[in-house]
Amino acid sequence: MSYNYVVTAQKPTAVNACVTGHFTSAEDLNLLIAKNTRLEIYVVTAEGLRPVKEVGLYGKIAVMELFRPKVCVRTHPEELSLKQASSVRKYRLGLTRVGDLLLITGAALLTRCALNSQVIDVQFLYGCQAPTVCFIYQDPQGRHVKTYEVSLREKEFNKGPWKQENVEAEASMVIPVPEPFGGAIIIGQESITYHNGDKYLAIAPPTIKQSTIVCHNRVDPNGSRYLLGDMEGRLFMLLLEKEELMDGAVVLKDLHVELLGETSIAECLTYLDNGVVFVGSRLGDSQLVKLNVDSNDQGSYVAVMETFTNLGPIVDMCVVDLERQGQGQLVTCSGAFKEGSLRIIRNGIGIHEHASIDLPGIKGAVKFLGGASSRSTASVLELSRLVKHTAVTTHTHTTEPYCTVVVFTCVCVQITSVSVRLVTQDSKALVSEWKEPQGKNISVASCNSTQVVLAVGRVLYYLQILTGELKQISSTEMEHEVACLDITPLGESAGESSICAVGLWTDISARLLKLPCFSPLHKEMLGGEIIPRSILMTTFEGSHYLLCALGDGALFYFGLDIQTGVLSERKKVTLGTQPTVLRTFRSLSTSNVFACSDRPTVIYSSNHKLVFSNVNLKEVNYMCPLNSEGYPDSLALANNSTLTIGTIDEIQKLHIRTTVAEKEVKGAVYSMVEFNGKLLASINSTVRLYEWTAEKELRTECNHYNNIMALYLKTKGDFILVGDLMRSVLLLAYKPMEGSFEEIARDFNPNWMSAVEILDDDNFLGAENAFNLFVCQKDSAATTDEERQHLQEVGLFHLGEFVNVFSHGSLVLQNLGESSTPTQGSVLFGTVNGMIGLVTSLSESWYSLLLDLQNRLNKVIKSVGKIEHSLYPSAAVRDVNSHSRTLSHTHTHTHTLTLTHSARKGAWTLLVSHCDVEAATDDLLWRRGLSTLLHHSF
């Protein structure tokens, strides 16, 4: 039996729907974006969009609208209504079209109406006595517009106030117009028509004929302006010109359409404020655009302010290792029509290299740069001079400076192995110097802008930096030699730390001492025999942490109480295999830690959970932040031979680069693969193997006919997996001796396939039309011929995403050093909505543990809209009978990441109490279980 784990690497990026309104509070202007199963909530601010919350749903968002409950006297924030495929929730009076059914809903389903003729679009009208719906429908004669009044008492449709037969043959949208105009606008392929029963006005502007209008949004509450977007990504403004009659009534005088400019191909549009429009796209990147009063040189009124990357639809993809680092990169064919592009995706954090200098033995230079980093005028020239200067200084002192810190604008502290020096920066004059009384060498030191702590063997000294003077305040002797120390000021202590963190040799412990008296606060035995090499106190998202890196690349991290110095929540991760050096830097106004080692890692916090992201660099020995005019917000990174200056990409994003390419397909060849040096192709119902003749021409070697339509092919050795249009998967074996195909086994379930992959010799992965993944198993040991011919469906998982492509490979380094990663193999998949996920095999014990955890988490996590997790898979169109489900559900696992600490503990306690796992293993299981799976798998 094989057990598989499905996890999301990149959430869906294609935008299905968006709305604007006052949602989080009456004052906030919010933008809500629906991305298939996820909902993102933003606040619109003067600086741009600020994310507030992101929620996942156990269902696909089909329609999204904001509404305000009318019964409440006080103005409530508008409440969100979410409609799942066929269920409607929290709707005052809603209208849903499900297939050929029209549902009118109140608190519950009010009425349904079967639509025999094809309904194209339906909307409620404004300004009617009774709720009135207006719809476009098609019958053999053409398309017509009709209105119906909804009788809430009888739950029936009654004849409405007006109708219009034989509107344009391609009429596709109804836009209800608010009062004073009332009525509706009907958008067609060539014309735009206004109706309200007694007034009829049609225009046929030539500009809209080029393409089809697919979305609209009202700009003004009075309905005088509308935005229209078409399939070519053009944005139009529809203006309703009004006219005041003698009796004071306002009527429509004329309609105008103006081309504003070009954007991404819009799926939905929403007008935010101040001429800013959000263009949600499913086929390309979503955009935030500004509508200007005046046109630019190209005649466009549209200026793109911000672009939101969208990978969907991922039509094809493959994993390559371009940089030969053992870390795969994913190349996807993304987008459609004019938005088509090739994108390169890599896990972790990208460093954009700006400059690099080859400098052997660079150790000292980087440390000096630590001092120069706050200088605002450093340029490349100056940099090289600084490097040279350092070389001179080191030469004269014949010692390497350990640490340099600019204390005031003109003074800096230089710590070398023999002394601590206070130097003015301009004149390079020595102001004050401190030496160990017996002249012993300083082994380690740490300083901030007001304090210096240094260790000479077992003795710790605490110095204070006063104006023009270094003053020794106290000293103490530790039990063992000091390996590393840190006095980074935390909290609101304004540049002065009351705690000193120390790592010791011999007993391998991390200790916290109070300053200035060096009284011990806390002692934490790290265990093992590897000494701590770097210790660091830092603050992420308001929580304080102590990080301690060992000589073997392992990292311990603890929660730190800065008042008492007590450590809690001990955890361990393996970052690399070499001694690790920890450095802090700030990126996008959040603090991060850079762990320098053979596998450099950036540590940051997301939702109060530390995240370890690897960097696209081979080896970094030292790192320090650099912020100068020439290199704003940069990092200086050094290894044994090179100094590199680069900027860091936005954290927590897959690294995406875009290029443009075209793909050409001819004939009804659905799939082609290289197979034993020959060409295997699927042509309609036939799987055909071509061999190369001596003249380099293709000649048919053999065929297999027993398919309805062979859409997908995958091969492994002599085996071929065929994905049929509607008959699931088929396993063929190629017989090289006979030059023929043999049917080995087939899955007899009527699955309409969308992608297939061979997991291993016995297990086959498929994705089908109803957004499910399934695993089939070959039973070679079966006793009867019939059983051997059947691929048994052993696992089923409702993904809720349409998978277009599977690809073997992983975006992380394969040899992680951590052999405990309990997974095997990895298959990436890409979906229509731009989601990238991973399927990996795990052992039965892990499967049952994770399944148990998932079930328990489901009891703790409240789902949005009260749509039960257990209902989600059953939303699949296909009935699944008592099949064993051995694909673990991960919808909730991704949820765990966003759990607060307390909720997570709650879930864990539940699990622990059940499994009889000792409390001590809590950390181990949690860390190895979820974080390993989630972060190491991706």
Added chain:
Amino acid sequence: MLSFLYARQSGLDDPVRLRRAESTRRVLSLELNHNRDVDRIHGNGINTLDIEVIDGRYMLSGGSDGIIVIYDLENNSKKPQYTCKAICTVGRSSRHVHKFSVETVQWYPHDTGMFVSSSSDKTMKVWDTETLKVVSELLCYSSHSALLCSVLAVGTKDPKVQLCDLKSGSRIHILQGHRGEILSVRWSPRYDHILATASTDIRVRIWDVRRASGSLFTLDQHNGDKSKASSEAVNTAHNGRVNGLCFTADGLHLLTTGTDDRMRLWNSGTGENTLVNYGKVVNESCKGLKFTVSRGCSPEFVFVPCGSSVAVYGLHSGELITMLRGHYNNVDCCEFHPDYQELYSGGKDCNILAWVPVLRQPGIEDDETNSKRGGTQAAINPAFEDAWSSDVD
């Protein structure tokens, strides 16, 4: 096809659209195919067919000779050509066999381990599929039954419709209202308490079996318009005996056939006649008529036995799309396989014919392959059809 695949791949279309379009194309291309054959076991006319819904693999047939046969529809031959094997038969040698004609066979909806049959020998039998033995037996007049979960509705020569509990084998309820022999009973696929019954009294009644009182309503072909009907014809569904019932897959509509050579489509929720005109649907059957509708197509189709052929109509358009000709005598029943858009029909000529969609032609460029596999080419060529049909006889 490529455009549908592209639209599905890029998310322009709901994936269901490709499925519907392809299903529709396949239904429209149904024809007798030499690749598919069904074992000929019955020595007399075939009255009824049923394909189980769990795997879509096994089909039951019941014949006028009292024999019940189970066929395996799955292709295990590893070749496109295959014969649906009869895997077991309740033949004349079995002591459980029905004495007279089997009128209805039906699988238990949740498990292939059990099926029911009713016969004109005045019995209704519940069978264990494994052992082919009768687990319970009900005495009733010549009957037509419909099974839903554990409740069996039985229509008999008696105007009363009986509801039987399958577990105990006892009658639990009697529905009174009809004044003639019941010719067909069907449960709604949408609500498991709604039952439709058709009778020789030219009426169709819809029942809510949770209610003790009479039927919910009676279908009225004139939609309550008194002027069009004589007083005795009020609330009638047909102007002749109603001998066929079929709900659409979504349960929203009900089709009825009558010996007045009409077929009518009703809104099953309101009982309203939708007035779809199917024209003359020849119906000479004096017993129940087993006809069927397609599933998963857009638009949907009706398959109704019509003389010695099966007529295919558009469900909502009423348009006669094609006549499937192949049987040598009257067709009595047909059953649609929703997974593969195949149709199985049984007739008085003792044959079960499989109507299979035409495959798309493979690549045209290879002459050598075409000559090698002339068989498949022949399948597309109608000229080969007749030759094959005569093989069967």
